[in-house]
Amino acid sequence: MSDKILLNSKEIKIILHRLACQLIENHGDFSNTVLLGIQPRGTFLAQRLGKLLEEEYNIQNIKLGLLDITFFRDDFRRRDAPLEANTTHVDFIIEDKNVVIIDDVLFSGRSINAALSAMQSYGRPKQTELLCLIDRRFSRHLPIQPDYRGRQVDVINNERVAVLWEENDGKDAIYLTTND
Amino acid sequence: MKSLSVQNLLGIKHLKKEDLDLIFETADHFKEVINRPIKKVPSLRDITIANLFFENSTRTKLSFELAEKRLSADIVNFSAGQSSLKKGETLIDTVNNILSMKVDIVVMRHPNVGAGVFLSKHVDAKIINAGDGTHEHPTQALLDSYSIREKLGDVAGKKVVIVGDVLHSRVALSNIFALQLQGAEVKVCGPTTLIPKHIESLGVKAETNLRKALEWCDVANVLRVQHERMDVKYFPSTREYTQLFGINKEILNSLNKEIVVMHPGPINRGVEITSDVADSDQSIILNQVENGVAVRMACIYLLAEQIKR
Numbered sequence: 001m002s003d004k005i006l007l008n009s010k011e012i013k014i015i016l017h018r019l020a021c022q023l024i025e026n027h028g029d030f031s032n033t034v035l036l037g038i039q040p041r042g043t044f045l046a047q048r049l050g051k052l053l054e055e056e057y058n059i060q061n062i063k064l065g066l067l068d069i070t071f072f073r074d075d076f077r078r079r080d081a082p083l084e085a086n087t088t089h090v091d092f093i094i095e096d097k098n099v100v101i102i103d104d105v106l107f108s109g110r111s112i113n114a115a116l117s118a119m120q121s122y123g124r125p126k127q128t129e130l131l132c133l134i135d136r137r138f139s140r141h142l143p144i145q146p147d148y149r150g151r152q153v154d155v156i157n158n159e160r161v162a163v164l165w166e167e168n169d170g171k172d173a174i175y176l177t178t179n180d
Numbered sequence: 181m182k183s184l185s186v187q188n189l190l191g192i193k194h195l196k197k198e199d200l201d202l203i204f205e206t207a208d209h210f211k212e213v214i215n216r217p218i219k220k221v222p223s224l225r226d227i228t229i230a231n232l233f234f235e236n237s238t239r240t241k242l243s244f245e246l247a248e249k250r251l252s253a254d255i256v257n258f259s260a261g262q263s264s265l266k267k268g269e270t271l272i273d274t275v276n277n278i279l280s281m282k283v284d285i286v287v288m289r290h291p292n293v294g295a296g297v298f299l300s301k302h303v304d305a306k307i308i309n310a311g312d313g314t315h316e317h318p319t320q321a322l323l324d325s326y327s328i329r330e331k332l333g334d335v336a337g338k339k340v341v342i343v344g345d346v347l348h349s350r351v352a353l354s355n356i357f358a359l360q361l362q363g364a365e366v367k368v369c370g371p372t373t374l375i376p377k378h379i380e381s382l383g384v385k386a387e388t389n390l391r392k393a394l395e396w397c398d399v400a401n402v403l404r405v406q407h408e409r410m411d412v413k414y415f416p417s418t419r420e421y422t423q424l425f426g427i428n429k430e431i432l433n434s435l436n437k438e439i440v441v442m443h444p445g446p447i448n449r450g451v452e453i454t455s456d457v458a459d460s461d462q463s464i465i466l467n468q469v470e471n472g473v474a475v476r477m478a479c480i481y482l483l484a485e486q487i488k489r
Contacts, residue, residue, distance in 0.1 A: 071213065071221035071251075071481075082183050082485050085209040093217065121218040 002178050006134070006153060006161070009172035015150040019131060020052045022148050023100065030062050032126075033098040038115050039068040039086035042103035044165040045133055049102065063097075065090035065122075069114040095123030100148075104163040106132040109144035134161050134174060184482045188307040190296045191316035192357035200361060204326055206478035207471070214250060214473055224253040227484050229285045230278050233310070234260040234271075237289055239445050239469065240310050240320070244287050247476035253484075256283070271295065272302050279305055284487055285480065288312075306483045314348050314409065320444050321354035323475040325362060327468045328399055331440055336363035341393045344403035344425060344452050347374045348410070351444045352403060356382055369393035370403075370425055373414040390425050394435055401442040402427055402453050418451055428454040432462065440464055 007015070027033040030053070037046025043066045050064040070085040101115050112130060119125070133150035155161060155176065162175045182202050186194050213221055229248050233241055241257075248255045258278070275286065286303070288296055289310040296309035311317040328335050340359050346352045346368045359366050360383060368375055369387045379386055387393040394400060405421065415421050427441065441453070441463045449455050458465060 068209070070209070071223045076223050077485060077487060077489055085206065087209070088212050117222065121213075121216045121220070123217060 003162075004176045004178075005173060006176050007151060007174040009166075012133075012150075012172045012174065015133070016048060016052055017056070019133075019148055019150060020049055020057060023049070023053070023131070024057060024059070026129075027098060027100075030059050032096075033100065034063040034065060034092060034094055035100050035102055036065045036067045036090070036094075036115070036119060038101065038103040038111060039066055039070075039088070041105070041163060044168060045104050045131075045163075046102040048165070049131075063092050065092065067101075067115060067118055069111060069118045072114040072118040074110060074114065090122055093123045094119060094125045096126045097123075099125040099128045100131055101128060102131045104132065105134045105136065105161050106130070106144075106146055106149075107136050107139050107161075109140045109142035112144050113142055133163065136161065183486060187483075187486065188296070188300045188309075189318055189479055189483060190300060190307060190309045192318050192321050192354045192361070193316070195318075195361070197361050200322070200325065200358065203322055203475065203478045203482065204329060206482060207326055207474045210250075210477040210481070211471070211474040214470075214477075220250050220252060222252045223481060224248070224251040224484050227251075227284045227487070228254045228256070228282060229287060229480070230256045230258060230283045231310075232258045232275065232278070232286060232288045232290075234288070234290045234295075235311070237310070239472070240289065240317075243469070243472040244308075244310060244319075244476055247473050247480055248287075250473065251477055251480060251484075253285075253480070256281075271299065275299060275303050275305075279303055285483060306487065308479060308483065311350055313350065314353075315350050316354045316357075317350040317444075318354050318358075319472070319476050319479060320351050321358040322479070323468055323472040324351075324355055324401060324442060324444070325358045326475050327442065327464050327471050328364075328440070330467065330471065331464055332398065335359065338364045338399060339367070339397045340364050340399045340401060341367045341369050341387070341397040342401045342403060343369045343390065343393065343427065345374045345405045345414075346370055346379070346403065347376050347414075348406040349403050351401075355401060356384055367393055367396065371415050371421065390427075391431065391434075394427075394431065394439060397439055399440045399442060400427065401444070403444065404446060404448055405452055422451055426450075426452055426454065427457050429456045429460070432457060438462060442468060444468070 035046050037043035050062050053059045066089040068086040068088040070083050129147040131148040132146045135149040135152045136155045158179050160177050164173045166172050184199050285306040287308045287310050290312050293313040293315040295312045296307050300307045342352050356366050367385045375386045443465050
C-alpha cells in the first residue's frame with residue numbers, strides 16, 4: 001500500500017476559508033439556511049465549517065445537523081458486512097429552508113442520494129445544495145454533482161481517498177492510498 | 181458492525197449478551213427515527229412479513245405491525261379466528277401456504293409451547309416468536325430491559341422483582357433470562373400456587389411477602405393475573421389476591437426509596453395494580469409501549485439483514 005498526499009493542513013485551511021466565503025456569498029447571514037453533515041465522515045467537515053463561519057466570519061446561530069443515512073441506503077442486504085448506523089442529531093425542521101448537504105468525499109453519489117431521501121423526514125426544503133471537500137471525477141453512478149467543491153481529483157479504481165481530521169485522527173491531511 | 185448470533189428470534193435463552201447489546205444499540209437509532217416528523221425508513225422495502233396470531237393480542241400485534249410499517253416492509257396479517265385452521269389444516273401446511281406467496285419473515289404467536297422452534301425447523305423463513313404459550317415472549321423481555329436501561333442507565337447490578345402470576349407468564353421466563361444475561365438480580369413474588377415449583381433452579385429466589393420483595397428491589401415488573409389460562413382456582417378470591425399482592429400507592433409510599441414500576445399489559449386496574457400507581461411518575465408502562473416499537477424494529481431489521489439477495 002502506498003500513500004500520496006493530496007492536501008496538507010495548510011491547503012485544507014485555505015480551502016475551508018474559500019468554501020466558507022462561497023457559502024456566505026450565496027446564503028448571507030444564514031437566517032434561512034441549515035447545514036447538514038452526513039454521518040459519519042461528513043460531520044467533521046460540517047462542524048469545522050460551522051465553527052469557521054461563527055468564529056472567523058461572525059455569523060451567529062448557524063443551524064447545524066448531523067444526518068445518518070444508514071436506513072436509507074440502497075445497499076442494505078447487498079453487502080458482505082452489515083451496515084453500521086450512527087446517531088442522527090437534527091433538532092430543527094427543514095421545511096422551506098435552504099439546505100446545504102456536507103460530505104467529505106463525493107464518489108458514486110449513492111450516499112448523497114440516500115441523504116436526499118433521509119432529510120425528507122424533517123420536511124420539504126426550499127432548495128438543496130451539495131458541498132464536498134473532494135470530488136472524485138468520472139466515478140459517479142448517479143447524476144449528482146456538487147455545488148461547492150474543495151478539490152477535484154482523478155482517482156482510479158484501486159485507489160482510495162482518505163480524509164484525516166485533527167479532532168479525530170490527530171492531523172488534517174488528505175491522502176490518496178493505493179492498494180497494490 | 182456485528183450481526184446477531186441467531187438466525188431466528190425464538191427466545192432469549194438462545195441469545196448472547198452481545199446480541200442484546202446490538203439490539204439495544206440499534207433500537208436507540210430507531211427510537212430517534214420514530215420521533216421524527218416522518219417516522220419511516222425505507223430499509224425493508226423489498227421484504228414481506230407475515231404476522232400469524234393464533235392467539236389473541238392487541239398491543240404486541242399493533243406494535244409489530246407499526247414496527248414493520250415504519251421499516252417499509254410489506255405485511256400480511258392472519259388471525260386464527262378467521263382461518264382454515266378451523267377446517268383442520270396443520271400449522272406447517274398453513275405456514276407453508278403463506279410462505280409460497282414469498283414471505284421472508286414470520287412473526288408468530290401461538291398457544292403451544294415451542295411452536296416457534298418447531299416452525300423454524302420446518303419452514304424456510306426467519307421466525308420471530310411473539311409469544312408461545314407459557315414459554316417465552318422474547319421481544320417483551322427485550323423492551324422491558326431496554327426500558328430499565330433507559331430509566332436507570334444500566335441493567336447490570338439492578339434488582340428486579342417480578343410480581344404476580346409467574347406460573348402462566350411467558351413474560352416472566354423471558355425476563356428472567358434477559359435480566360440474568362445482563363447481570364441483574366431477579367426475584368419472583370406471588371402466591372405459592374402461582375410460583376413454578378422449580379423456579380430456584382433458574383437462580384431466582386421466590387418471595388411470598390410483597391413488602392419484603394419491594395423493599396429489596398429497584399424495579400417491580402407487575403404481571404397480569406391470567407384468568408384465561410387458569411383451569412383451576414389458584415387463589416381463593418381476586419379480592420384476597422389484591423390485598424396480598426396488589427401494588428398500591430400506600431405500600432409504595434411506605435418504602436424508603438422510589439422504585440420503578442413496570443407492567444407488560446394489559447392491566448387489570450384495581451387487581452394487580454391500582455390506577456394511581458399505573459398512572460404515576462414511578463410507572464414506565466407507557467414508555468414500555470413506545471420502546472416496544474423501537475425494539476421490534478431493531479429485531480426485525482437485524483434479522484432481515486441476514487437475508488441475502
